[in-house]
Amino acid sequence: MTLDGILRNLSIGGWCVLEGIIPPAETAAVRDAVWGEIQAQKAAWEEEVARIGRAGFQPPPSKVAQAEALINHLPQVASYIAHPRLLQVCEALLGPRLRVSSVGGISTYPGNERGYWHADWPYNGTLATCLPVPYPDFVMNLSAIFMLTNFSVVTGGTLIVPGTHRQPDNPSTGNGFDRLAPHPAEMNVEGEAGSVLLYDSRLWHAVPPNRSDRPRTIMTVRYTPWWINLEVRRPGAADQLRVLAAGSGKDNSVPLMPRAVFASLPEEARPLFIHWLEPEEAACRA
Numbered sequence: 001m002t003l004d005g006i007l008r009n010l011s012i013g014g015w016c017v018l019e020g021i022i023p024p025a026e027t028a029a030v031r032d033a034v035w036g037e038i039q040a041q042k043a044a045w046e047e048e049v050a051r052i053g054r055a056g057f058q059p060p061p062s063k064v065a066q067a068e069a070l071i072n073h074l075p076q077v078a079s080y081i082a083h084p085r086l087l088q089v090c091e092a093l094l095g096p097r098l099r100v101s102s103v104g105g106i107s108t109y110p111g112n113e114r115g116y117w118h119a120d121w122p123y124n125g126t127l128a129t130c131l132p133v134p135y136p137d138f139v140m141n142l143s144a145i146f147m148l149t150n151f152s153v154v155t156g157g158t159l160i161v162p163g164t165h166r167q168p169d170n171p172s173t174g175n176g177f178d179r180l181a182p183h184p185a186e187m188n189v190e191g192e193a194g195s196v197l198l199y200d201s202r203l204w205h206a207v208p209p210n211r212s213d214r215p216r217t218i219m220t221v222r223y224t225p226w227w228i229n230l231e232v233r234r235p236g237a238a239d240q241l242r243v244l245a246a247g248s249g250k251d252n253s254v255p256l257m258p259r260a261v262f263a264s265l266p267e268e269a270r271p272l273f274i275h276w277l278e279p280e281e282a283a284c285r286a
């Protein structure tokens with residue numbers, strides 16, 4: 001598809017699929033590495049789920065596991081995140097000097113619960129760092145879901161409601177739509193492993209049920225323009241502490257990137273992460 005066609009899909013429906021971002025011969029290795037990191041962070045994730053429950057927030061769906069700061073553990077994924085075709089679309093919508101604000105991993109196990117309808121940061125109403133509604137109607141953040149296993153109705157392609165990116169709010173902000181109810185216009189995104197679902201972060205979407213007999217695994221990446229304040233996600237930053245103290249929402253801070261990891265990134269990926277380096281002193285202590 002041409003750039004114009006992709007931009008038209010993103011403008012009308014709020015989403016598109018870019019095929020072949022990870023070459024077929026490399027997809028299994030990326031999937032296994034992301035799966036391995038999700039297993040390595042299992043105990044931390046279970047602790048986080050318990051903490052979310054104790055704090056009275058909507059618990060994450062059962063049989064779903066997540067890993068955070070994937071890039072710090074698997075820098076080999078950086079070249080896919082910086083794929084020229086993906087960056088071309090992101091820059092067309094968000095302008096030059098993009099940043100990546102988070103990289104995560106999610107596996108849905110067979111028989112998992114579906115998730116709640118939400119939009120991604122900075123529009124997720126369960127977060128302390130959520131923008132107030134109503135949102136202005138323009139693109140401020142893009143979300144990418146890298147399919148590491150095939151997406152279908154059976155395996156569980158991300159559930160989306162096309163066109164909802166133009167709404168001034170979403171079910172996670174308590175807009176009156178039952179966040180756990182099926183939506184009459186919902187659909188599963190379909191695509192082959194190695195493809196990327198790219199969407200306006202305002203699009204209503206949810207973790208889908210996996211009706212297959214194998215885990216479905218994804219990598220999530222958020223592309224953010226330089227003019228959005230990421231300090232609210234920097235652990236210990238004044239803006240972060242202030243927002244957390246003032247709000248009742250969840251913390252979505254992101255671990256900083258160790259300098260040694262940054263040094264190992266390919267040249268083309270470094271500008272996307274340079275804003276998130278650990279301070280020099282941390283590198284000296286390590």
Ligand SMILES: O=C(O)CCC(=O)C(=O)O
Pocket residue numbers: 106108115120145157158159205206207208218220
């Ligand atoms: O698991 C999925 O397909 C959706 C993940 C999701 O909701 C998100 O990345 O915000």
